[in-house]
Amino acid sequence: MTHSLPYPFKILAYVLIVIAFGLSITANIDDVRKGARDGWQKGQGETIEEWQTFEEWMPEKKAIPWRRASIICSIAGFVLLVFARDKEEDEFRQSLRLKSVVQAFFFTYIFIGIRYMITTDNLFLAFEVLNLQLFLYLIINAYKKHVKYLA
Amino acid sequence: MKNTLKVERAKKDITQNRLAQAIGVSRQTIVAIEKGKYTPSTILALKLARYFQVKVEEIFTLEPED
Numbered sequence: 001m002t003h004s005l006p007y008p009f010k011i012l013a014y015v016l017i018v019i020a021f022g023l024s025i026t027a028n029i030d031d032v033r034k035g036a037r038d039g040w041q042k043g044q045g046e047t048i049e050e051w052q053t054f055e056e057w058m059p060e061k062k063a064i065p066w067r068r069a070s071i072i073c074s075i076a077g078f079v080l081l082v083f084a085r086d087k088e089e090d091e092f093r094q095s096l097r098l099k100s101v102v103q104a105f106f107f108t109y110i111f112i113g114i115r116y117m118i119t120t121d122n123l124f125l126a127f128e129v130l131n132l133q134l135f136l137y138l139i140i141n142a143y144k145k146h147v148k149y150l151a
Numbered sequence: 152m153k154n155t156l157k158v159e160r161a162k163k164d165i166t167q168n169r170l171a172q173a174i175g176v177s178r179q180t181i182v183a184i185e186k187g188k189y190t191p192s193t194i195l196a197l198k199l200a201r202y203f204q205v206k207v208e209e210i211f212t213l214e215p216e217d
Contacts, residue, residue, distance in 0.1 A: 091192050092180035149179040149188065 010084035016077030020070045027066035030056050078134045096144045106139035154211045157185045159203045175199050
């Protein structure tokens with residue numbers, strides 16, 4: 001079987017993706033806290049004065065290495081996930097996997113193009129494009145494996 | 152390309168799962184081949200032919216548009 005890494009790399013990929021997620025949450029913990037605070041206050045319909053003074057746990061400068069580490073883990077995890085074999089893989093599953101990569105790539109840029117035409121917001125960051133491709137790859141591959149080709 | 156894999160399987164009275172295990176592929180592969188959604192490699196085609204003890208051309212045939 002060509003163009004494939006052994007199955008243990010797939011497990012490593014999932015581990016890296018979970019780590020990337022954790023690092024990202026850590027890097028953006030202050031945004032998470034602010035969001036939770038604002039959401040709770042809005043839900044309760046009140047503003048709590050003590051909560052308005054906000055001590056940052058992760059200042060921007062401190063957050064940068066965490067974000068970089070998250071991006072590196074995310075990229076590495078994505079590459080390994082795409083190119084590592086399934087536990088049981090044959091030629092057909094390999095072709096499904098590689099077709100899913102191509103389709104995820106295609107739909108990512110369709111999505112970005114449509115968004116660019118509709119909104120004047122900032123374009124996607126490279127990291128967001130990568131995550132979108134990963135997300136689409138996971139959905140497309142799962143659909144092909146578990147729905148489309150099961151009798 | 153069209154194939155008579157389902158017919159050959161019925162002659163031998165085996166399930167897709169059993170055929171897949173015998174050949175060393177997943178059941179999805181057998182399903183995809185029978186539905187015409189996937190053209191197997193030469194090796195896989197030869198394995199199938201050997202399993203059913205027929206020639207490859209008796210299972211797989213080219214269509215005019217191929």
